[in-house]
Amino acid sequence: MNNKVLAILRGGWVLLRFIAVIFSSVATIISSLLPLFLFTSIPTGQLFWLFIFLAISAFAIHGVLTHAFNDYTDYRSGTDNYSPGILSGGSRVIQKGMFSLQTIRLLGIWFSVVLIILAILLLFFAQYKLTILLLIGIWGAASYSLPPFRFSYRPFLGEWFSLFPAILSLGIAGPWIILGTIPLWAYQNAVINALFCLAWVMVHHIPDLEADKRAIPKKRTTVVWFVDMFGLNYARFPALFYLLAVGLCTFWLGLERIWAAGVLFTITIFALVLVMKINVEDHQQVTIYEKALLFLAMITAICLGVFI
Secondary structure, X not given: OHHHHHHHHHHHHHHHOHHHHHHHHHHHHHHHXXXXXXXXXXXXXXXXXXXXXXXXXXXHHHHHHHHXXXXXXXXXXXXXXXXXXXXXXXXXXXOXXXXXXXXXXXXXXXXXXXXXXXXXXXXXXXOHHHHHHHHHHHHHHHHHHOOOOOHHHOOOHHHHHHHHHHHHHHHHHHHHHHHOOOOHHHHHHHHHHHHHHHHHHHHHHHHHHHHHHHOOOOOXXXXXXXXXXXXXXXXXXXXXXXXXXXXXXXXXXXXHHHHHHHHHHHHHHHHHHHHHHOOOOOHHHHHHHHHHHHHHHHXXXXXXXXXX
């Protein structure tokens, strides 16, 4: 019995993909709450519990629900079976025998049911903000991987209709819940962090190029679409595009947040140089550079939270 429980816990930990959640969802939460910790009189304890609440929500929806749906769909299409599986290729809990395909399917279904019931209860008790935020999270997880949408299998749609709104909503959640309004700096931080997340996710998709092409149905990520249209060297172009969008946000920050703009500009230049140097055929190198982008994303999130 104890061995079975340990096996379930071990599989659950692998499914969470801790690093991905920390450097995207949790980084965005930190970026949104740091200004409240540093520059307001809101009690620290209240902000701490808000952080814990949002972090648990991120791990529940991003770590469990999103990855369960994604693992299920990508296993059935075959792409995870062909993936080099360094950082890409899903959590691999099915391939490693930690969970069966049916278990992952049931986990996604029942967890969705629980979250939808929770959303209905929140609506009933007039917790409209929490209801909206929860529904956006559920939408992002389901629409990214499940038919009829399955946006991750369609160029541009996965990042813009699923990933971007999910990260953006996390970025505005803290200030919106505790202040009752969303300051401009919260919008700015949320948008920039979401765009940076899109950039490293595009790099994340590069090693899976051939695996995604062999999937049935074909997984036409934005990276695959650019390679099909323009050639292999353009695999890095989606990441460059989103990093350039991050860089343009320095003008949005402007003189009012000059230190934030300066840090963002510097980090963006460094990230652009990294992506330009990627050998898209070297999976090990792509993985190393992806890790570097993850750290740059976290540094960006923290600096945006400090310099408001």
